[in-house]
Amino acid sequence: GAGVSQTPSNKVTEKGKYVELRCDPISGHTALYWYRQSLGQGPEFLIYFQGTGAADDSGLPNDRFFAVRPEGSVSTLKIQRTERGDSAVYLCASTSGSGSVNTGELFFGEGSRLTVL
Amino acid sequence: GIQVEQSPPDLILQEGANSTLRCNFSDSVNNLQWFHQNPWGQLINLFYIPSGTKQNGRLSATTVATERYSLLYISSSQTTDSGVYFCAVVRTGTASKLTFGTGTRLQVTL
Numbered sequence: 001g002a003g004v005s006q007t008p009s010n011k012v013t014e015k016g017k018y019v020e021l022r023c024d025p026i027s028g029h030t031a032l033y034w035y036r037q038s039l040g041q042g043p044e045f046l047i048y049f050q051g052t053g054a055a056d057d058s059g060l061p062n063d064r065f066f067a068v069r070p071e072g073s074v075s076t077l078k079i080q081r082t083e084r085g086d087s088a089v090y091l092c093a094s095t096s097g098s099g100s101v102n103t104g105e106l107f108f109g110e111g112s113r114l115t116v117l
Numbered sequence: 118g119i120q121v122e123q124s125p126p127d128l129i130l131q132e133g134a135n136s137t138l139r140c141n142f143s144d145s146v147n148n149l150q151w152f153h154q155n156p157w158g159q160l161i162n163l164f165y166i167p168s169g170t171k172q173n174g175r176l177s178a179t180t181v182a183t184e185r186y187s188l189l190y191i192s193s194s195q196t197t198d199s200g201v202y203f204c205a206v207v208r209t210g211t212a213s214k215l216t217f218g219t220g221t222r223l224q225v226t227l
Contacts, residue, residue, distance in 0.1 A: 033215070035215075042203055042205075042217030042218060042219060042220050043160075043203075043205075043217050044217070045214050045215065045216070048214065056214060058214075059214075089158060091160065093215075104148075105148075105150060105162065105165035106150065106162075106205075106215055107162060108152075108159075108160040108162075110157075110158065110159050111158055111159075113158075
């Protein structure tokens with residue numbers, strides 16, 4: 001597509017429920033990132049994929065968070081047993097850079113706003 | 118990890134004024150980007166500028182990598198320039214983990 005696409009744009013769920021957030025990167029981009037932005041703060045890194053594999057998942061806050069990218073394109077961020085503190089905007093970004101040290105320009109989607117009641 | 122600090126944290130300008138936003142970082146970088154986050158939350162790419170100077174219309178940016186800072190210049194500001202400006206960097210030798218600064222919140226008034 002022309003840009004990074006994220007769905008849903010808004011998700012309201014109850015504490016304890018499971019949610020999935022989807023990211024469709026720019027066509028041809030090999031690297032994909034997930035970030036989380038809480039109110040009044042800058043985005044914080046969660047996980048980075050190069051192709052199908054998670055090259056760096058050091059930003060995932062705990063084992064309730066998991067992400068996959070099975071075919072090297074679309075990625076899904078999965079959150080189990082959601083908590084109120086998980087409420088935030090989840091941003092996805094992609095870049096055409098490759099290799100273990102990618103320095104390419106990142107392009108962000110519009111984000112998925114998650115609210116946990 | 119790398120520290121990224123932006124100043125000023127908040128800025129109010131009258132339409133037509135010029136401004137300079139600063140980004141300081143604590144380690145060497147091989148990627149630096151400036152973003153504008155509009156009131157709807159969209160992160161808009163302004164510059165990809167790990168070093169040197171670039172200009173795009175009323176905006177320009179300069180990164181002095183050896184001294185670990187970058188500047189974003191906004192000239193003849195407009196109300197549509199309002200929002201939060203973020204600087205983000207990738208520390209040299211790391212696998213592209215973009216670290217965001219604290220942001221500068223800009224409000225342009227009539």
